[in-house]
Amino acid sequence: MHTSNDYIYVLMPSVSLLFLAGLLGVCWVIQRQQRFLFWLCTAYLLTATSIGIRSVLKLELLNHYVVPVNALFLVGAWCMAKSFSVRRGVLMPPMPTASVCVATLASLYYFVQIAPSLVGRIQAFSIGAALVLLLPVSPVLKRGLSDDWLDRALLWTYVSYAVFTMLRPALVMCLGTTGLSNAMQANSTYWVTTLMSILFFALLFTVLLCAATIRETLNQLRIERDIDMLTQILNRRAFHELAQRRLADQRLYPMVILAGDIDHFKRINDNWGHAKGDEVLQLVSNAMQHNVRNQDLVARFGGEEFVLLLTRIDLQGAEQVAKRICMELRHDQEVLPQGPVLTLSFGIASIASKEQLQGALKQADHLLYSAKNAGRDRVHVEGRFYPDISFENTKPEDYYTMSLPL
Numbered sequence: 232m233h234t235s236n237d238y239i240y241v242l243m244p245s246v247s248l249l250f251l252a253g254l255l256g257v258c259w260v261i262q263r264q265q266r267f268l269f270w271l272c273t274a275y276l277l278t279a280t281s282i283g284i285r286s287v288l289k290l291e292l293l294n295h296y297v298v299p300v301n302a303l304f305l306v307g308a309w310c311m312a313k314s315f316s317v318r319r320g321v322l323m324p325p326m327p328t329a330s331v332c333v334a335t336l337a338s339l340y341y342f343v344q345i346a347p348s349l350v351g352r353i354q355a356f357s358i359g360a361a362l363v364l365l366l367p368v369s370p371v372l373k374r375g376l377s378d379d380w381l382d383r384a385l386l387w388t389y390v391s392y393a394v395f396t397m398l399r400p401a402l403v404m405c406l407g408t409t410g411l412s413n414a415m416q417a418n419s420t421y422w423v424t425t426l427m428s429i430l431f432f433a434l435l436f437t438v439l440l441c442a443a444t445i446r447e448t449l450n451q452l453r454i455e456r457d458i459d460m461l462t463q464i465l466n467r468r469a470f471h472e473l474a475q476r477r478l479a480d481q482r483l484y485p486m487v488i489l490a491g492d493i494d495h496f497k498r499i500n501d502n503w504g505h506a507k508g509d510e511v512l513q514l515v516s517n518a519m520q521h522n523v524r525n526q527d528l529v530a531r532f533g534g535e536e537f538v539l540l541l542t543r544i545d546l547q548g549a550e551q552v553a554k555r556i557c558m559e560l561r562h563d564q565e566v567l568p569q570g571p572v573l574t575l576s577f578g579i580a581s582i583a584s585k586e587q588l589q590g591a592l593k594q595a596d597h598l599l600y601s602a603k604n605a606g607r608d609r610v611h612v613e614g615r616f617y618p619d620i621s622f623e624n625t626k627p628e629d630y631y632t633m634s635l636p637l
């Protein structure tokens with residue numbers, strides 16, 4: 232017979248799990264797209280209910296309701312597996328999942344009603360619950376382990392919990408003097424070990440999962456802050472930050488700034504629509520990216536303006552890179568329908584220190600606009616003389632208009 236103090240003690244793990252479930256539920260309401268939070272919250276709710284009932288029910292009643300109470304625990308284990316699989320982006324195989332659940336409940340029924348055996352029912356149930364937990368592990372391992380320590384810790388905590396669930400009855404039988412004979416009593420070694428292990432792993436798993444999710448969210452925010460969503464290259468803000476770091480590294484000199492701009496981009500939009508304009512922007516950023524080296528930076532400053540910081544290169548070398556990008560785009564027959572070629576203009580200026588960044592950007596921009604004024608489709612490099620040609624000498628007005636829809 233339980234005293235009220237006993238109840239507090241045996242219900243503590245359930246109450247703690249309910250508290251964790253509540254926290255996860257609130258997190259899920261705030262972050263609806265993180266569906267694993269919903270499954271984990273449900274898993275803890277069901278597990279808390281199941282172990283709570285199991286802890287306070289009188290023995291006679293417990294023997295009567297053992298199958299439904301354990302079924303609740305099993306569904307809780309399934310929800311936990313579901314949460315893990317959703318978090319790792321893998322599918323739980325439906326047939327094996329259903330078979331394991333049915334086989335576990337059938338063997339439980341067998342050891343309760345047909346051939347009563349306490350050891351048999353505890354062991355059959357532990358193996359079944361552990362197998363349900365282990366179901367998403369194989370698809371996760373097939374996808375390959377990530378190098379991240381937090382992801383690995385999460386996986387191994389989860390696997391350890393599943394393995395411990397399977398081995399717990401055997402361990403208690405080996406260690407305890409009474410084995411599983413008094414396992415149905417709330418203060419038995421078996422039941423206390425069960426409660427403590429559930430609580431310990433639930434806490435550890437939740438902390439790791441939340442840490443991994445917070446870090447992932449921060450990374451995602453950092454990407455959204457730094458990356459231009461259309462072209463997937465750096466934006467102006469990130470360029471300035473990273474350029475300062477490159478410019479502080481003496482091993483990367485000489486360095487050069489390139490300012491590039493698509494010619495008559497407005498006409499591309501006007502003639503073939505904004506979607507084609509977006510496609511052209513993506514094509515140009517791809518061409519820029521694969522014509523530079525790893526240490527170099529490629530950024531979209533806005534509209535059809537691009538800026539590159541090339542490292543370990545002089546002005547002539549940078550001019551060759553700009554011409555290579557122009558040539559590649561000029562020969563892409565697919566990009567613009569019905570004939571006209573895609574051209575770019577570039578201005579190129581050298582840079583000798585991080586203090587010069589603003590000045591070098593201004594100089595490259597100035598050279599870019601002199602290239603535009605000189606007729607577009609050309610590369611203007613610092614230190615060379617270019618006659619100041621007026622805007623009238625630009626390509627004829629019908630540069631892209633020949634393919635205007637009728």
Ligand SMILES: Nc1nc2c(ncn2[C@@H]2O[C@H](COP(=O)(O)OP(=O)(O)OP(=O)(O)O)[C@@H](O)[C@H]2O)c(=O)[nH]1
Pocket residue numbers: 461492493494495496497498500504505506507508509512533534535603607
């Ligand atoms: N499709 C698309 N168009 C954009 C985007 N951002 C800016 N634009 C368009 O880019 C065009 C830029 O036009 P202008 O600044 O006149 O430049 P341009 O037509 O290329 O002329 P030049 O630079 O002098 O050769 C404008 O029509 C903007 O609406 C974008 O993200 N996608």
